[in-house]
Amino acid sequence: MKTRESGMPEEALWETFFDARRVLAALGFGSEVRSVAEFGCGYGTFTMAAAEFGAAVTALDIDPQMVDRARARAVAAGLAGVRCELRDFVEHGSGLADDGVDYVMLFNILHAAEADRMLAEARRILKPGGLVGVMHWNYDPTTPRGPSMTIRPRPQDLHHRVLNAGFDRATEIVDLPPYHYGFAVRKPALKGLAEAPNSLPALQAALLWSGISRPPLPPADPLP
Ligand SMILES: C[S@@+](CC[C@H](N)C(=O)[O-])C[C@H]1O[C@@H](n2cnc3c(N)ncnc32)[C@H](O)[C@@H]1O
Numbered sequence: 229m230k231t232r233e234s235g236m237p238e239e240a241l242w243e244t245f246f247d248a249r250r251v252l253a254a255l256g257f258g259s260e261v262r263s264v265a266e267f268g269c270g271y272g273t274f275t276m277a278a279a280e281f282g283a284a285v286t287a288l289d290i291d292p293q294m295v296d297r298a299r300a301r302a303v304a305a306g307l308a309g310v311r312c313e314l315r316d317f318v319e320h321g322s323g324l325a326d327d328g329v330d331y332v333m334l335f336n337i338l339h340a341a342e343a344d345r346m347l348a349e350a351r352r353i354l355k356p357g358g359l360v361g362v363m364h365w366n367y368d369p370t371t372p373r374g375p376s377m378t379i380r381p382r383p384q385d386l387h388h389r390v391l392n393a394g395f396d397r398a399t400e401i402v403d404l405p406p407y408h409y410g411f412a413v414r415k416p417a418l419k420g421l422a423e424a425p426n427s428l429p430a431l432q433a434a435l436l437w438s439g440i441s442r443p444p445l446p447p448a449d450p451l452p
Contacts, residue, residue: 261331268337272310276301357416367381
């Protein structure tokens, strides 16, 4: 199901709203990012920028016209590492493996009612230590596009929501003029293992910390 208020204007207008490479650079995206997933690629505005940084990009969208357009742009630019797929990621997830990608792009999409589901899917497919870049329209009714104010997230609220989905802060909220803000968060790495990889307490701490395991319950009180 297409998420609420996720339609697009004409491509030429959409492209005037962003300096895509600058957005990515501000959201922790550098040449060390080798693999990317994009939830809702639209015209491929950020697909192209990520691929131009040298990353392999899996770009997902529910709209066949968007997928065709993003794919055509990548082919025309000779960017062989771009895979555009027609997919409903709300209904079916991304289809990507656990712990597999370095970066997930969630741009202009988290006003969706299913935002928490998307964040859980992003966390699942990210490598430990990988980043999510979040960008959205300013909380300002005068922006030329963007979801209605009743569902448009405020920057601080969105930041809290994303952190509460099991991520660590990677950047502060940054202004992305003229109409957007954004931030990056990090999937926790398995702490403890790097320091003492062979120690059982370190392994237990790492599993606990990553949410894979729960502490054993304390022994029950003896029956009277
Ligand atoms: C507002 S556009 C943003 C496009 C792109 N992220 C950008 O910022 O340029 C949202 C995109 O998400 C896609 N979309 C909405 N619901 C979807 C779903 N359930 N599965 C896959 N794509 C979806 C829409 O077709 C649209 O292209």
